[in-house]
Amino acid sequence: xxxxxxxxxxxxxxxxxxxxxxxxxxxxxxxxxxxxxxxxxxxxxxxxxxxxxxxxxxxxxxxxxxxxxxxxxxxxxxxxxxxxxxxxxxxxxxxxxxxxxxxxxxxxxxxxxxxxxxxxxxxxxxxxxxxxxxxxxxxxxxxxxxxxxxxxxxxxxxxxxxxxxxxxxxxxxxxxxxxxxxxxxxxxxxxxxxxxxxxxxxxxxxxxxxxxxxxxxxxxxxxxxxxxxxxxxxxxxxxxxxxxxxxxx
Amino acid sequence: xxxxxxxxxxxxxxxxxxxxxxxxxxxxxxxxxxxxxxxxxxxxxxxxxxxxxxxxxxxxxxxxxxxxxxxxxxxxxxxxxxxxxxxxxxxxxxxxxxxxxxxxxxxxxxxxxxxxxxxxxxxxxxxxxxxxxxxxxxxxxxxxxxxxxxxxxxxxxxxxxxxxxxxxxxxxxxxxxxxxxxxxxxxxxxxxxxxxxxxxxxxxxxxxxxxxxxxxxxxxxxxxxxxxxxxxxxxxxxxxxxxxxxxxxxxxxxxxxxxxxxxxxxxxxxxxxxxxxxxxxxxxxxxxxxxxxxxxxxxxxxxxxxxxxxxxxxxxx
Numbered sequence: 001x002x003x004x005x006x007x008x009x010x011x012x013x014x015x016x017x018x019x020x021x022x023x024x025x026x027x028x029x030x031x032x033x034x035x036x037x038x039x040x041x042x043x044x045x046x047x048x049x050x051x052x053x054x055x056x057x058x059x060x061x062x063x064x065x066x067x068x069x070x071x072x073x074x075x076x077x078x079x080x081x082x083x084x085x086x087x088x089x090x091x092x093x094x095x096x097x098x099x100x101x102x103x104x105x106x107x108x109x110x111x112x113x114x115x116x117x118x119x120x121x122x123x124x125x126x127x128x129x130x131x132x133x134x135x136x137x138x139x140x141x142x143x144x145x146x147x148x149x150x151x152x153x154x155x156x157x158x159x160x161x162x163x164x165x166x167x168x169x170x171x172x173x174x175x176x177x178x179x180x181x182x183x184x185x186x187x188x189x190x191x192x193x194x195x196x197x198x199x200x201x202x203x204x205x206x207x208x209x210x211x212x213x214x215x216x217x218x219x220x221x222x223x224x225x226x227x228x229x230x231x232x233x234x235x236x237x238x239x240x241x242x243x244x245x246x247x248x249x
Numbered sequence: 250x251x252x253x254x255x256x257x258x259x260x261x262x263x264x265x266x267x268x269x270x271x272x273x274x275x276x277x278x279x280x281x282x283x284x285x286x287x288x289x290x291x292x293x294x295x296x297x298x299x300x301x302x303x304x305x306x307x308x309x310x311x312x313x314x315x316x317x318x319x320x321x322x323x324x325x326x327x328x329x330x331x332x333x334x335x336x337x338x339x340x341x342x343x344x345x346x347x348x349x350x351x352x353x354x355x356x357x358x359x360x361x362x363x364x365x366x367x368x369x370x371x372x373x374x375x376x377x378x379x380x381x382x383x384x385x386x387x388x389x390x391x392x393x394x395x396x397x398x399x400x401x402x403x404x405x406x407x408x409x410x411x412x413x414x415x416x417x418x419x420x421x422x423x424x425x426x427x428x429x430x431x432x433x434x435x436x437x438x439x440x441x442x443x444x445x446x447x448x449x450x451x452x453x454x455x456x457x458x459x460x461x462x463x464x465x466x467x468x469x470x471x472x473x474x475x476x477x478x479x480x481x482x483x484x485x486x487x488x489x490x491x492x493x494x495x496x497x498x499x500x501x502x503x504x505x506x507x508x509x510x511x512x513x514x515x516x517x518x519x520x521x522x523x524x525x526x527x528x529x530x531x532x533x534x535x536x537x538x539x540x541x542x543x544x545x546x547x548x549x550x551x552x553x554x555x556x557x558x559x560x561x562x563x564x565x566x
Contacts (some may be wrong), residue, residue, distance in 0.1 A: 052445070078447035091442060093438045095431075106432060107446035111427075113427065115424070116428060117423075119426075121428060
């Protein structure tokens with residue numbers, strides 16, 4: 001029997017007159033890759049923000065492994081095992097790619113010794129392996145501002161994976177990346193996620209990527225979860241073809 | 250590597266030789282070293298992208314704590330005075346820090362200024378306890394139970410200051426390189442990611458804030474003991490501004506730069522005020538202007554660039 005890792009129940013939030021979440025209920029099963037699709041402004045990112053505690057819903061609850069995490073701040077939810085990668089990579093720009101991961105590992109292990117050197121922490125080999133997994137081992141010692149957008153996206157995801165999360169939420173992991181690189185990035189990513197046994201949710205506009213890498217698809221429109229199902233079933237649905245795929249094309 | 254270490258080592262040796270080679274500079278250098286330690290405190294915050302315009306607060310708290318202790322416990326030992334004074338700065342750093350670490354940028358800077366000015370007012374107005382604008386004497390503490398004459402005591406204070414500069418400078422650089430120090434420095438670049446690593450940016454900033462208060466306190470108590478008197482001027486906003494000035498002059502964010510900047514500042518201030526009377530501030534201002542325009546990484550940046558040209562590459566902390 002499948003196990004629910006994260007569950008959102010009746011989420012509601014508006015920004016001014018815009019309803020960003022309208023009675024959204026969604027369950028994410030452990031071990032699955034769930035893709036969230038929908039037009040711009042449909043509330044996809046808001047859903048990720050609510051799940052990670054960045055925004056508090058006016059109504060509804062979020063449960064992670066059965067625990068109500070709705071009132072918790074992001075850092076507490078992260079500590080429970082929810083990590084996040086962003087549409088615009090959120091990295092430490094004055095640090096190298098490897099240092100970004102080492103800082104993540106230090107945060108995970110709560111390393112506080114004032115005289116320990118970040119570069120000599122026990123987790124260094126693990127972080128180098130992680131960078132290798134996402135195909136960025138060759139840029140480990142370069143400042144992240146010197147990397148390409150695709151590399152920054154991968155480092156951002158690696159920083160999240162360095163936390164050893166149970167669930168990784170990714171906001172458009174392939175946006176801003178050249179079409180030729182998108183599938184390469186997703187190949188690397190899905191392999192890394194499967195190797196780390198991480199459940200994932202990713203917001204995506206590219207239906208080719210959704211059909212190839214998602215186990216399940218959720219369709220958003222005007223703050224509502226319209227439907228949820230397998231990629232084959234969802235991507236053939238006439239409403240999705242008209243409202244989402246049409247727009248994406 | 251040898252060359253990189255040789256110059257700092259020679260500078261330390263030159264400073265250590267001052268009491269014998271140039272005794273007239275001993276007091277000036279001791280005050281510069283005390284100020285340098287306090288500037289390292291400001292430098293710590295600069296690494297997190299925060300500027301405090303009120304860190305003279307901790308400078309003054311430690312100095313007054315030492316003065317009050319010495320007044321209530323005549324003959325108190327130097328070590329005890331130092332420990333109590335720095336503990337006072339740390340304690341107040343925790344209390345004020347818990348409040349100010351919720352703010353950033355100009356709000357952080359001005360709130361620190363506000364706290365320092367409140368303390369300054371207390372020192373000025375509670376005349377019966379603080380001596381008002383005249384301040385209070387800080388009698389010479391004993392050293393391991395011995396009451397020393399002025400000469401030997403000043404010599405001990407000088408070498409104690411040199412030792413503290415080396416120890417605290419080394420510690421701060423090690424802390425910068427540590428996981429906690431690196432996490433603290435990421436406040437400057439990305440607090441969102443920090444939260445999504447499960448870290449509280451406020452708590453991270455507080456850790457550095459307490460360190461900075463301890464460093465400013467150490468500088469303040471040394472200054473107080475060396476001068477033998479503490480006045481509200483220790484907490485005055487110009488003193489805080491001076492610390493930021495020196496930090497920028499030396500090289501914002503650089504520990505070595507804080508000490509080099511303090512020595513240059515004290516030297517220019519002393520000699521410019523002696524020879525240029527009323528315009529010494531203009532001399533200092535002009536010097537800072539030149540640094541900001543032509544060497545934004547401060548004096549230590551000039552040194553690094555020169556070293557890089559000589560040896561290939563280099564970077565001082």
